[in-house]
Amino acid sequence: MTFVKGQSGNPKGRNSRPVEEKYLKQVVRTMPQKDWKQVLEKVKALALRGERWAVEFYADRILGKPTQAMDVTSNGETIHAVGFDADKV
Numbered sequence: 001m002t003f004v005k006g007q008s009g010n011p012k013g014r015n016s017r018p019v020e021e022k023y024l025k026q027v028v029r030t031m032p033q034k035d036w037k038q039v040l041e042k043v044k045a046l047a048l049r050g051e052r053w054a055v056e057f058y059a060d061r062i063l064g065k066p067t068q069a070m071d072v073t074s075n076g077e078t079i080h081a082v083g084f085d086a087d088k089v
Contacts, residue, residue, distance in 0.1 A: 046054035
């Protein structure tokens with residue numbers, strides 16, 4: 001199959017994921033959305049009172065966790081990209 005500009009490579013969409021669907025149904029069954037709302041309201045109140053764990057918990061769920069850089073290949077040395085001129089960026 002060759003790429004055609006403006007045409008989806010997957011017109012039928014992503015396949016369903018039965019394991020994820022089953023998990024979500026179980027989560028909703030064990031703790032309905034209205035209960036989750038009460039939990040988040042409580043966490044929010046604790047965050048506003050200055051509870052650090054609550055601030056972090058709430059921010060992680062609302063804003064997402066910050067990315068964390070990790071050097072696993074260069075032992076701290078600079079890696080130079082081939083064909084990339086940093087002065088032109």
